[in-house]
Amino acid sequence: MQLFINEQCCRFQTEIRLFELRERQKPDADLLIVNGFPVSTDQQLKDGDRVVLIRRGEQPSVDELEALMMARHTPGVHEKIKNSCVGIAGAGGLGSNIAIALTRIGVGKLIVADFDLVEPSNLNRQQYFIDQIGLPKVQALTENLRRINPGVEIVAIQEKITPENLFKYFSAVNVMVEAFDAADQKAMLISNFLRSSPQTPLVAASGMAGYQPANSIKTRKAAQNLYLCGDGITAAQPGRGLMAPRVGIAAHHQANAVLRLLLGEEPE
Amino acid sequence: MDLCINGQQKQYSEPLSIVQLLEQLELTPERVVVELNREILTAEKRADIQLHNGDTLELIQFVGGG
Structure with missing residues (x-):
């Protein structure tokens, strides 16, 4: 299964749920956005979903910001x-x-x-x-x-x-x-x-x-x-x-x- | 003398310098960018240039605001 996590393409061998993904990728994230919508409950993720994991108030590093922009601009x-x-x-x-x-x-x-x-x-x-x-x-x-x-x-x-x-x-x-x-x-x-x-x-x-x-x-x-x-x-x-x-x-x-x-x- | 000014053919009976042409067209010289035969001229450079038959000019007048 392929997901886009904070604009980066990631592959998973098995299906994964949203909270499990947060646990693996960014446990301190308190804002979860799936395909453009904020989500507060756990859910099954589907192939191709775009997930953004944010910790409120935390600023991305210059490198992270660049990766995000690169994804936007091609x-x-x-x-x-x-x-x-x-x-x-x-x-x-x-x-x-x-x-x-x-x-x-x-x-x-x-x-x-x-x-x-x-x-x-x-x-x-x-x-x-x-x-x-x-x-x-x-x-x-x-x-x-x-x-x-x-x-x-x-x-x-x-x-x-x-x-x-x-x-x-x-x-x-x-x-x-x-x-x-x-x-x-x-x-x-x-x-x-x-x-x-x-x-x-x-x-x-x-x-x-x-x-x-x-x-x-x-x-x-x-x-x-x-x-x-x-x-x-x-x-x-x-x-x-x-x-x-x-x-x-x-x-x-x-x-x-x-x-x-x-x-x-x-x-x- | 035939001149092409901003894409339009114009005829002039008298010899003209760029400064005289700008005066005739009632343009304020400090606010105009002059391109003569695809070459931009500074105010200093264009002061004593005489125009010749067949010259092509772009005169770009600027207005204030920004």
Whole structure:
């Protein structure tokens, strides 16, 4: 009989019951999940059942977490993501959301740059908490990312990115992400990065303010190795602010474009 | 002079630099990424480039927000 126990395939010569399995595999488990449902009574397990044995409050080790994620992603995909490095310029509404998505899928290394501190008004769309107000964004983000997946290597740079220091920090990334707020900073980063690293794909965003329909946000190839997410026109301005849903949609367009590029697929 | 700008053919009677073209199109130069014949140009690099007949340009204008 074959069972999947905490996402690992295990074979048994004879039939086995749930409590007996717990006794053998993880006697201190106090939460038993069979095929997605919590179970409190003993039962006969069937071939192919998926059993998750959890001890409440216990955190999986980095290796265990990786095994769980690998099972979710299929091994070939997971290997590619794990061995890759992504640069993110800006840790605001776009960058903080992108970093979380890439951490959840287990990108091996993230290099995140932002000179700013967490302000109360950021909390309407950026992935920070009220007790992090005043902290450097890259520090707060690193703490949050470690709580999600401590196996991801985070390089946090609290500095303003300029044409001069750009190459120093981001020359070795597999994919670069533009996640700035100001239009001139976006253009500066993209022009200089693609000039210095023309072989490295860059995923940028433009146009995600307000609450226009979600489907107006698109991913398109805008130039050689430049992918652009957003509606392209809706600027942030007085009376049309940046809000969590649309900024999050654009950010996740970017994160998905990054994932597709890492897996050798065209984002568009 | 024929230019292909963002996939569309345009005719210009006067010689033009990239800076002049951006001005004519009423684009804010600092917010535009310029790709000339599949090569991205930095603001510094494009300052004194003259355009030639048959050049292909992608002009990508950015708006604020993120």
